[in-house]
Amino acid sequence: MTIVQDAQDATLDQLVEWAKALVVPGERRILGLTGAPAAGKSTVAEQLVAALGPDTAVLVPMDGFHLANEVLVELGRRDRKGAHDTFDDGGYARLIAALRAQRVGDPVVYAPRFRREIEEAIGSSIPVPAMVPLVVTEGNYLLLDRDAWPAARAHIDEVWFLTLDTEVRHARLQRRHEAYGKSPEDAARWALGPDERNARLIESTACRADRIVRLP
Secondary structure: OOOOHHEEEEEHHHHHHHHHHHHOOOOOOOEEOOOOOOHHHHHHHHHHHHHHHHOOOOEOHHHHOOOOOOHHHOOOOOOHHHHHHHOOOOHHHHHHHHHHHHOOOOOEEEEEEEEEEOOOOEEEEEEEOOOEEEEEOOOOOOOOOOOHHHHHHHOEEEEEEEEOOOOHHHHHHHHHHEEEEOHHHHHEEEEEEHHHHHHHHHHOOHOOOEEEOOOO
């Protein structure tokens, strides 16, 4: 399967309508967005949650489960932060399971948030009230078939794979790296090195998505 051939063109309004179809008052549903780095996952997830409103949806990104930099140094993985084994996949799977089981009347569950400006995750910074029927989660490895990622996927109702022109995605990545302090040379090296290796792995998982979506 090629991603381009199987991609479905969709506007944000269409995505909102598809997300609304998942909502069942009084029940908990989870929608996942995945795709290569800089494919637009975070932006689309934020737009969906904003359009649905705080009483209907809450965003819980996978990036909150980045391993701390000091842990990555100890493991010898700091130079490829963002790879699938630089996340606490077990912790993410346990959180997704807890969110899926949460019911009206249960206590608030708190999720971590990744702060890109300090390159670290901050624990217990996203409150998820039990009364909110839809959790939107986004991240690179929602469809990966190894380690604890399938355990997380088992509790997600639908996963949509977002695809974007490769050159546009590379340009976005380079701008992002530069915005957070990398030199243009280092930004290009990171975007075309570790990020691109991760992108190839992530794109190989698109065949497991419920939808492959290409936004205008």
